[in-house]
Amino acid sequence: MPFITFDEKITVHIKEIDDHHQTLVRLINELYDAVVEGKGEETVSVVLPELINYTMYHFFAEEDYMVKYEYPKYHDHKMEHAKLIDQTLELYERYNEGVKISNAVLDFLKDWLNGHIMGLDIELGHFLQERKVA
Template identity: 40%
Template sequence: MAFVVFDERFKVGHPEIDRQHSELFDAVNRLHDAMIAGHGRAEVARVLVFLRNYTVHHFQTEERFMRESAYPAYARHKAIHDDLTKKVLELERELGSAGGTLSIATMNFLKDWLAHHIGGEDHLLADHLRPAR
């Protein structure tokens, strides 16, 4: 069973943002699978690099939407993105150090972070981007 399931709860109603979130969930699942399958560190590190790159790409997309729409909470939302990017870079460094591993606690942190961020900040952003009716 997938570690995180991208179900209706996580949809914010913006097609591009929803598509990218679904990809992020896939990447988190691949990382989780590599970790629990006991794959070598090199394989786990490879999946983590993909997750980091995709996360950066996704955050850049949202931040572009925010700038283009003069989103009032840009600074707050971007600061939260920057924090997570830093955290993922730390994980990469830890994994690269001698004896470094990924833990289930780390996987739960990523899962909870995504759920919390999508349910909060990303929902607010999608509401702002939705054309007025």
């Protein structure tokens, strides 16, 4: 059983954004599988930098949509992205200091999916759909 399933609840209905979120879900599930197998900490060293890079790329893509279509909640959404990046970098810093963090990373990522994607990203999706973005 995967830790997170990509389903309707986190579908934004904008292809590029959904593709990105699917990649993020895959990375999170990879980490979860490693934790279950007792290899969480080694896997964090590979998955977390990948996740940070991909997340930045993904956030820029969403922000591009917001700018292009003059999204009224651009500022709030962008601020939340910045906060998520900060939190991810903080976790990575702790990892580099030798703290065992794979469980904290999983909790953080699950909150992110529940909070950010199901909230702000879905809202952005509705806005873009109204503007006929596919």
